[in-house]
Amino acid sequence: MTTTMSRRGFLKSAATTTAFLYVGASAQGAAAAAGSADAMLTPFVKIDSDGNIFAIVKHFEKGQGPATGLTSLIAEELGVTMDQIGYEFAPSNPALYANTFFGGFQGTGGSTAMANSFMQYRQAGANAREMLIKAAAAEWGVDAGALDIQEGMVTGAGKSAPLGDFVAGAAEFAPSENPRLREPSEWKIIGNPATRRKDSPIKVNGKAQFAMDLHLPNQMVAMIARPESRGGVVVSFDDTDAQTIKGFIMAQTLPNNAGVVVYAEDTWAAIQARDMLSVEWDMSGAEARSSQEIRDEILTALNAAPTYNVNKADQAAVKAAVDGAAQVVEKTFYFPLLAHAPMEPLNCTIEQTAEGKIVLHDGCQAPTGPHMAYQQIFGLPAEMIEINTMLAGGSFGRRATPDADYQVEAALAFIMTDRSRPVKLVWTREDDIRGGYYRPAAGHKVRIGLDESGKIVGWDHHVAAQSIMKGTPFEAMAVQEGIDHSSVEGTADGPYMIPSMSLGLTDTQKATSLLWWRSVGHTHTAYVMEVMMDMAAKAAGKDPVAFRLEYLQGEKDQARKAGVLKLAAEKGNWGNPAPGNVQGIAVHKSFGSYVAEVVEISGNLDDGIRIEKVTAAVDCGIAVNPDVIKAQIEGGIGYGIGHAMRDQITLADGAVEQYNFPDYEPLRISDIQAIETHIVASTEAPTGIGEPGTPPSAPALANAIAQLDLRVAELPMTENGVYFA
């Protein structure tokens, strides 16, 4: 199948050779929204001759809900119930399944799965409906305008039959550029809070197949011994002791000398054999710094002039405005490295087929990355590489790296074998915590000038952070005039209308390896913006909600942010906590969505505090699956708060000091007593939901703690004076 094949030819060949009908739709709408004029054929609906219907889901499922969401769009437009449609993950084929916001790249990230698919999938479902109706109309000799599909039945003109009866006939019709989309008033699935997740049943009975669960016949398990500090290389190794482990097969140095691969018959043998390996490392080029040095570098940078003037402000004028203000509110913040620690440790399996194809089985977040890397590693054309996307046990950003790190490791491990046996690369939790990619360390220094009436007259803001994008293939796209937007997003581009603001940025030296982490730059910018807003409101003697609203007086963008702020305040009983409790609030826009959260805590600093309730309000445009949205807000809050409470990755002479969950402690069930989420009704296009719940959570908690007279400006909280009961 190639993109040069005509749509008609594609449909015919698909229908005749496999008895399946794939229905394509123009992606013009979605592509236009992403700033591209390209239109392309995109097969998203598969109907077999038995009438079984499948949505082809182009985004991987890590729990954030696209298997349900994208299937909902097809089901709604086609006219079937959610029980009448299944789903399959798309193969790696960016010509057909690219993220329309990512150029020609197939991948999931930036909370774009629903946003980039909304029109594309609806059009695909609508085209399927129209083609089936045309086929039925032709067969019945009636006017197509008299027919509709509801609950899987083509109905009208006094007739009714299952849509599966018309699959072959439908292939005779071409999809249209502009199929009729169902009106929102017709929607039964989109926006319905009763819609259940498609992936729940297999996830409660053990049948769900994550990549970790794959056991290909005759597979070997590979595990890699890596250096204590990133950048160390293998000099030599001794596997004498490893050979005593039953199931040990062999050990070899990776072609890039980054580690030693142990091959074994099963996972436990691999774990044991790797433990018994003795490796001599050359650490001369390895990361050698410690967390204290990284922190010192960032704090020092904040006290010097910034390298980049992000918003091209008159920095001297802003400084003068702050210096001359009636009152100055200022704070310096520091954020440590963080690990993603998805529940399923990283793994993937590679095999070579009899035809010489390379197949990667992976909970694959960004198929185009490993697909391109594999073409180089194996010297094969794209069509000789297949990616089988399986369920992923979480990611939080970790499964998409600019260098396709673990998929490349697996490929390198595989090419050193005779390729007769599949190789399954498995990371342990220790590998994940210690050898991973981290949310960069960052610092902010902010000085706000208030006039006598408590109005902001100047906001001088300096960010010093380790750049995620520089030095990666994404640099050209993400870095402009030297500024890595991911270091300042959320401060550089928020809806607040702050008069006289200066935003400076200084890059600090990278440490180990850095990566986007659920909500990327917003993980620290939201914290700083919302804690500073809280401090400024208090200094001005104003209510924190009312104070923020003063700077949200504009049109749509401001109004939507104000809307969630007011809704969260109302639903969270802002200003009226339960006796003995205190509250904090924060609001932030990220990935196109607006989220406000009220955190209510009990206790005190001496005996410990407890998070009693988080009340969230979210505006993410049209709420396609309201219950999935609520779940993502709940999860986003938990992820943000859990790490802010007690997690950090620290380095000692370049080596990560944490090993496993006991010292990178996850949020636990007792940490948050309740979360309540309210969704703003909207007719706007859907925007992100996987990440936007995270940014306001930690500052809302920090602002609640500030009510107890402790202003936490450095994370994690437990290392900075907060004790959680």
Next chain:
Amino acid sequence: MAITLKLNGKTHTVNAEPGTPLLWVIRDELKLTGTKFGCGVASCGACTVHMNGEPVRSCQTYIEDVEDAEITTIEVMEEDKIGAAVQQAWLELDVVQCGYCQSGQIMNAVGLLRENAKPSVEEIDEYMYGNACRCATYQRIRAGVQRAAEILEA
């Protein structure tokens, strides 16, 4: 060495060295993959199975210690009255997100309800504390246990 294992009502003879965690026998040898590897140090609960009806962490349970025990995994929970109720509650509330920890959550929740038909929020939090969920589905896990208790009471 050959070890006889009673798992999900069937007797299996497996070949494993002493010291082998039950987790890897279940997953790699018997190919029952509903039981998950999460941390390997009994700190996340993803590997929870039942040993004589009580939840244990299979990553820290050694094969030589289970020879006379009845081991039960997520794969047969639908045949268990409490297990089926918990699964039903999990479906009603769509507790899962990525789902990787949920076999362990369900196995632990069944253990709780077996001991305590109507646990309070505090009792749920205490019993479920060791089962980590990186997606933070905890609100729904708590509600799911309460819902399962209701289903069982009805």
